[in-house]
Amino acid sequence: MTAAGWIRVDCHVHTVASGDAVLRVEQLACRAVELGLDVVFVTDHNETSAALAAQGRDLGVRIEVGEEVRTADGEVLGLFLTERIPYVLPIREVVRRIRAQGGLVGLPHPFDPLRAGAGAVADALCAEGAVDLVEVFNAKVHDPAHNDAAAAFASRHGLPVTAGSDAHDVTGLGAAYVEMPDFDGPREFLAALAQARPVGELRPHAPRFPVARNAPAQPNRGASAVR
Numbered sequence: 001m002t003a004a005g006w007i008r009v010d011c012h013v014h015t016v017a018s019g020d021a022v023l024r025v026e027q028l029a030c031r032a033v034e035l036g037l038d039v040v041f042v043t044d045h046n047e048t049s050a051a052l053a054a055q056g057r058d059l060g061v062r063i064e065v066g067e068e069v070r071t072a073d074g075e076v077l078g079l080f081l082t083e084r085i086p087y088v089l090p091i092r093e094v095v096r097r098i099r100a101q102g103g104l105v106g107l108p109h110p111f112d113p114l115r116a117g118a119g120a121v122a123d124a125l126c127a128e129g130a131v132d133l134v135e136v137f138n139a140k141v142h143d144p145a146h147n148d149a150a151a152a153f154a155s156r157h158g159l160p161v162t163a164g165s166d167a168h169d170v171t172g173l174g175a176a177y178v179e180m181p182d183f184d185g186p187r188e189f190l191a192a193l194a195q196a197r198p199v200g201e202l203r204p205h206a207p208r209f210p211v212a213r214n215a216p217a218q219p220n221r222g223a224s225a226v227r
Helices: 025-035 049-054 091-100 119-127 144-157 186-195
Strands: 006-013 039-042 062-069 076-079 104-107 133-138 161-164 176-181 197-200
Touching: 006 025, 006 062, 006 076, 006 133, 006 161, 025 039, 025 049, 039 049, 049 062, 076 091, 091 104, 091 119, 104 119, 104 186, 119 144, 133 144, 133 197, 161 197, 176 186
Parallel strands: 006 039, 039 062, 104 133, 133 161
Antiparallel strands: 006 176, 062 076, 076 104, 161 176, 176 197
């Protein structure tokens, strides 16, 4: 139960528009209502079409537009976008285009070596004032230490923190989120993050293709929570 005026926000979710996800917007909305999520940032890979189409619809959950943009130096989250940013651009040009839209620049799973985080250039970006927030709990990292490293990095640079399920299917939604005061727009969101509380548990990455019936079971990676 969140406090009056507070909401639950999953800051990192993918839909079928990402190309590697199976979550449709309608499924997302139904599951978000069941879970008690109030806001979901749809951050498809290099795409904003699904988020833009869903924004403002009466779905029972508020959809905010984001994009997870691939660069040669790692992935960047753009939040509160109004249009798509191409994935072929240098990382600093991506930052510039996010800011030009009035959006916020985030670093998703920056220290997960199995995914394209921007950890190698994160300190340099922060020195340039190019980072607004850091994802310190991603529900799909393979080792909790990678989230811990992101949290330590955010603390060292005095940056606001977020959490996201990184869901690609309906069962992954809501595995991580932030409890925070409600907001209207990017500036209020950034200010409200100062009081935000990340909540989450690690969940295995959803298989991209169906598992054969006789295939060996995947090992249980366990769970972790932020409290």
